[in-house]
Amino acid sequence: MSEPFESRTRYDPAEAEPRILAAWLESGLFHPEPAGTPAENYSIAIPPPNVTGVLHMGHALNGSIQDTLIRYHRMLGRRTKWILGTDHAGIATQTQVERQLVAEGSGREELGRAAFVERVWDWRSRYGGAIVEQYKRLGASCDYQTERFTLDDDYAAAVTKVFIALFEKGLIYRDNYLVNWDPGTRSAISDLEVAEQEVTDTLYLIAYPLAEGDGDGDGDADGEVVVATVRPETMLADTAVAVNPADPRYQHLIGREVILPLLGRRLRIIADDYVKVDFGSGALKITPGHDPNDFEIGRRHGLEQISVIGEDGRMTEAAGPRFAGLPVASAQAAVIAALEEDGVLRGREPLTHAVPFSHRSGRRIEPLISLQWFMRMGPLAAPAIAAVEAGRVRFHPESQGRRCLDWMESIRPWCISRQLWWGHRLPVYYCDACEETYVAAVPPARCGLCDGEVRQDDDVLDTWFSSALWPFVTLGWPEPTAELAAFYPTDVLTTARDIVFLWVARMIMMGLEFTGEAPFHDVYVHSVILAPDKRRMSKSLGNGVDPIAEIDRHGADAVRFGLLAMSSTQDVPYSAEKIAQGQALANKLFNASRFVLLRVAPDAVPAPVAAAIEDRWILSRLTRIELELARRIEAYDFSHAAHAVYDFVYRELCDWYLELVKGRLAGEGDGDGDGDGEDRLAVSQTLLHVLRETLALAHPLIPFVTEEVWTHVRRPGDGLLAGAAFPVADEALLDPRAEAGLERAIAATEAIRGWRDEVAIKPKVIVPVRLAADGYDEVAPLVARMARLRLETAGAGGPRAGGGARARAGAGAHGGVGVDGGVGGDVLVRVPVPGGIVEVLAGEGVDLRAHGERRAKRREELEAEIARAAGKLANPGFVAKAPAEVVAAQHERLAQLEAELTAL
RNA sequence: GGGCGGUUAGCUCAGCUGGUCAGAGCGCCUGCCUUACAAGCAGGAGGUCGCUGGUUCGAGCCCAGCACCGCCCACCA
Numbered sequence: 017m018s019e020p021f022e023s024r025t026r027y028d029p030a031e032a033e034p035r036i037l038a039a040w041l042e043s044g045l046f047h048p049e050p051a052g053t054p055a056e057n058y059s060i061a062i063p064p065p066n067v068t069g070v071l072h073m074g075h076a077l078n079g080s081i082q083d084t085l086i087r088y089h090r091m092l093g094r095r096t097k098w099i100l101g102t103d104h105a106g107i108a109t110q111t112q113v114e115r116q117l118v119a120e121g122s123g124r125e126e127l128g129r130a131a132f133v134e135r136v137w138d139w140r141s142r143y144g145g146a147i148v149e150q151y152k153r154l155g156a157s158c159d160y161q162t163e164r165f166t167l168d169d170d171y172a173a174a175v176t177k178v179f180i181a182l183f184e185k186g187l188i189y190r191d192n193y194l195v196n197w198d199p200g201t202r203s204a205i206s207d208l209e210v211a212e213q214e215v216t217d218t219l220y221l222i223a224y225p226l227a228e229g230d231g232d233g234d235g236d237a238d239g240e241v242v243v244a245t246v247r248p249e250t251m252l253a254d255t256a257v258a259v260n261p262a263d264p265r266y267q268h269l270i271g272r273e274v275i276l277p278l279l280g281r282r283l284r285i286i287a288d289d290y291v292k293v294d295f296g297s298g299a300l301k302i303t304p305g306h307d308p309n310d311f312e313i314g315r316r317h318g319l320e321q322i323s324v325i326g327e328d329g330r331m332t333e334a335a336g337p338r339f340a341g342l343p344v345a346s347a348q349a350a351v352i353a354a355l356e357e358d359g360v361l362r363g364r365e366p367l368t369h370a371v372p373f374s375h376r377s378g379r380r381i382e383p384l385i386s387l388q389w390f391m392r393m394g395p396l397a398a399p400a401i402a403a404v405e406a407g408r409v410r411f412h413p414e415s416q417g418r419r420c421l422d423w424m425e426s427i428r429p430w431c432i433s434r435q436l437w438w439g440h441r442l443p444v445y446y447c448d449a450c451e452e453t454y455v456a457a458v459p460p461a462r463c464g465l466c467d468g469e470v471r472q473d474d475d476v477l478d479t480w481f482s483s484a485l486w487p488f489v490t491l492g493w494p495e496p497t498a499e500l501a502a503f504y505p506t507d508v509l510t511t512a513r514d515i516v517f518l519w520v521a522r523m524i525m526m527g528l529e530f531t532g533e534a535p536f537h538d539v540y541v542h543s544v545i546l547a548p549d550k551r552r553m554s555k556s557l558g559n560g561v562d563p564i565a566e567i568d569r570h571g572a573d574a575v576r577f578g579l580l581a582m583s584s585t586q587d588v589p590y591s592a593e594k595i596a597q598g599q600a601l602a603n604k605l606f607n608a609s610r611f612v613l614l615r616v617a618p619d620a621v622p623a624p625v626a627a628a629i630e631d632r633w634i635l636s637r638l639t640r641i642e643l644e645l646a647r648r649i650e651a652y653d654f655s656h657a658a659h660a661v662y663d664f665v666y667r668e669l670c671d672w673y674l675e676l677v678k679g680r681l682a683g684e685g686d687g688d689g690d691g692d693g694e695d696r697l698a699v700s701q702t703l704l705h706v707l708r709e710t711l712a713l714a715h716p717l718i719p720f721v722t723e724e725v726w727t728h729v730r731r732p733g734d735g736l737l738a739g740a741a742f743p744v745a746d747e748a749l750l751d752p753r754a755e756a757g758l759e760r761a762i763a764a765t766e767a768i769r770g771w772r773d774e775v776a777i778k779p780k781v782i783v784p785v786r787l788a789a790d791g792y793d794e795v796a797p798l799v800a801r802m803a804r805l806r807l808e809t810a811g812a813g814g815p816r817a818g819g820g821a822r823a824r825a826g827a828g829a830h831g832g833v834g835v836d837g838g839v840g841g842d843v844l845v846r847v848p849v850p851g852g853i854v855e856v857l858a859g860e861g862v863d864l865r866a867h868g869e870r871r872a873k874r875r876e877e878l879e880a881e882i883a884r885a886a887g888k889l890a891n892p893g894f895v896a897k898a899p900a901e902v903v904a905a906q907h908e909r910l911a912q913l914e915a916e917l918t919a920l
Numbered sequence: 921g922g923g924c925g926g927u928u929a930g931c932u933c934a935g936c937u938g939g940u941c942a943g944a945g946c947g948c949c950u951g952c953c954u955u956a957c958a959a960g961c962a963g964g965a966g967g968u969c970g971c972u973g974g975u976u977c978g979a980g981c982c983c984a985g986c987a988c989c990g991c992c993c994a995c996c997a
Binding site: 025026027212219243244245246247290291292295296297299300301302303307308309310311312313367369370415418419422423426513514544548550581582584585586587588589591592593594596597599600603604606607608609610611612613614615655656659662663670671674766769770772773774776778779780881888891892893894895896897898899902903905906909 | 931996
């Protein structure tokens with residue numbers, strides 16, 4: 017009713033959104049007081065974005081999904097909490113700050129650990145809040161009052177407690193083990209942070225001469241074994257050569273020795289099934305110190321583990337004086353040169369194979385043996401597997417649950433220590449004097465055995481270790497807080513599939529281990545939004561689309577709607593069209609609301625008043641959309657939910673209902689001349705009711721525009737729409753008869769409009785017709801209105817009271833044929849509509865030839881369809897085996913088609 | 921090497937337990953500045969549903985094989 021509606025014909029999100037957001041934040045609606053039980057309440061823990069991060073499309077989609085769920089449940093009256101926070105993101109954050117230091121001509125080593133960590137905190141306080149502000153732009157109704165950070169003191173204390181508990185349980189241990197060494201971050205990383213890439217390397221064939229006097233008794237150095245490798249520099253760490261025990265070429269050599277070129281070490285020839293007979297020469301050099309497979313073989317055969325590559329990416333002393341100190345790349349060249357010199361290089365050929373790369377730094381992984389902390393996962397995975405199998409945690413789609421199970425069932429130890437400074441430092445202390453180790457929250461002042469100094473382990477925990485505790489630590493665990501009691505377990509976890517193992521599986525394990533309950537009962541795994549070119553969005557490709565820029569351009573509702581509409585369970589390319597569709601929807605809703613509010617009496621009470629069939633129809637359709645939307649949201653089917661809202665608003669509400677009631681609102685009423693106050697009030701009440709319910713049901717998906725319009729339709733005492741109730745479908749309003757009637761009316765209207773267009777009748781011309789069709793008792797006037805017809809009664813000679821008054825204005829002025837009254841029974845042409853025909857009594861400029869063509873075409877269609885239906889019914893198999901109702905439906909269809917054909 | 925998903929209108933995608941299921945948005949063509957919206961409204965054109973067989977009275981929808989495309993897992997130097 018207020019001024020914007022009178023003047024503005026377009027919804028302006030840039031103007032409205034900040035205002036609405038401020039109102040939401042101020043309302044306190046996003047912050048629930050902890051009370052009630054988790055079963056009554058609804059909570060979601062946000063996947064904590066990296067504190068360094070900026071909002072990308074994945075966040076935007078994930079945020080839109082979570083906010084839709086959160087707002088929906090809040091409107092259902094549940095006490096609703098969306099747990100917000102950020103992740104310290106060890107490697108990512110440290111790298112970012114280090115880069116800054118380098119730019120300043122400094123570095124972390126120069127700063128020292130304490131100062132560096134200080135610097136990161138400083139950085140975080142300055143730039144760390146950016147992404148939270150971006151979530152606000154999206155309209156995310158997180159609990160901004162209780163934002164958490166994975167490195168806060170309380171959080172750190174919880175992490176320490178967990179570490180100690182798992183250590184005491186024997187699940188955390190320290191070991192020398194072959195790890196994925198990332199030369200970029202100069203830290204070990206876990207298997208999950210490694211991604212393989214195809215690389216073409218050179219495969220070198222190297223001859224290892226047989227050692228003398230070791231088997232055949234004649235003392236000759238009578239041969240050689242050729243091995244193949246793409247990493248010749250690692251040969252310096254070889255401790256054996258392996259062959260397949262069944263390989264006839266080598267059987268006689270098993271147990272003998274070869275001489276390692278360059279170093280002269282004697283290597284035993286061992287037999288192991290792992291070696292493939294048909295690959296390369298069938299002999300495999302064994303390097304336990306630098307190859308995962310060789311490491312396993314080495315353990316099986318009790319071989320020594322030699323490390324020739326250090327954590328600094330240079331060759332170690334063990335590589336021998338010629339190579340020690342060289343960077344790996346130069347060492348490779350030097351080794352090749354030396355081998356050639358010695359005449360043992362037997363060949364080289366290109367080999368394309370998969371090689372591990374660091375997800376974090378992009379550098380090629382250097383497998384090497386390192387003293388690290390590990391976590392034994394089997395005992396933790398077992399209860400998680402049971403929970404997923406029993407359906408206590410359900411994945412959507414189910415295939416992701418299967419995938420998660422597969423991973424958990426073959427889970428391996430997790431390397432949890434990282435050689436970084438930014439993170440949760442291990443609560444582990446060593447006494448160097450007596451080599452005692454202490455694992456404790458509070459370190460002993462001095463060693464309990466020898467009274468020596470103790471020092472803390474330098475390493476920090478993998479970021480995912482703390483992330484795994486997210487759903488319960490954010491709520492206050494290990495303290496028995498009110499928040500924990502009210503909101504744990506949470507309800508659903510939504511994410512893309514790339515962190516199902518990295519994060520989701522581990523959360524389930526840790527939740528079960530430390531709280532006895534799975535942290536959520538549903539996991540919704542959504543699409544990855546690809547770039548429009550169908551490749552992954554990436555900085556290096558430069559094909560990313562910035563959601564904030566899209567919000568600036570099209571509004572948050574448009575972006576939310578678009579993302580939800582394009583999402584599915586598989587990857588989807590970003591669709592600018594869907595965003596545009598969302599923007600159009602917001603605008604449509606805005607203008608439809610203007611239409612209502614500029615006409616409806618301010619004193620009208622919103623109430624469903626079924627005064628006419630179209631009222632009963634829209635109320636019935638509204639009820640159906642309410643039922644559908646609730647069903648879709650609860651099934652995590654957001655794409656259909658979005659499209660359902662769109663279709664309802666466009667098709668049913670705007671295209672048909674608003675157009676249908678325009679006349680009644682203008683006071684044409686039931687034709688008594690000067691408008692019908694009673695009917696007008698009824699329409700007003702219904703319109704207001706439908707509008708309010710439409711806003712409410714669309715609100716979880718497109719919160720801003722609905723909230724904006726709500727300010728104009730709300731009544732005294734109504735609060736924000738965000739705090740209003742989601743419409744409860746009133747099934748008493750379902751009205752199949754009204755739906756069938758309108759369905760027929762709409763089909764007839766469309767048929768006549770199509771005909772009009774084809775025979776070139778001017779849009780403004782009112783065409784006099786006689787309706788000779790069944791099923792239009794209640795809706796004939798509606799068809800007349802929408803198709804711009806004037807209904808004559810069969811056999812009558814003059815205009816009817818009902819249609820006459822309405823038709824006069826447009827048609828009379830243009831002098832259309834026969835619209836001056838006095839039309840007789842002469843039928844000009846016949847137009848088929850469902851259930852019969854419309855007899856056109858006269859028409860201005862009807863293109864008879866076009867009409868003829870159209871009729872002929874329709875006749876052809878009908879004949880084809882009749883033939884098909886008749887054919888089916890003539891098939892004895894069909895009649896005998898198909899369900900009776902299907903056969904009956906086919907009979908009815910045939911009858912209708914034939915009736916239409918006859919009428920033609 | 922194993923597993924999963926996809927192949928439907930020019931483009932991006934819907935199509936539930938087989939029987940009006942051949943659809944939507946965008947794009948395209950035609951007509952309308954109809955007093956909510958011209959970033960709008962009305963109408964229209966456009967597809968042998970990847971290929972080949974099979975099951976069935978009936979198949980985008982089920983089965984088998986094949987061809988492409990994508991993703992995940994995996995220890996072939």
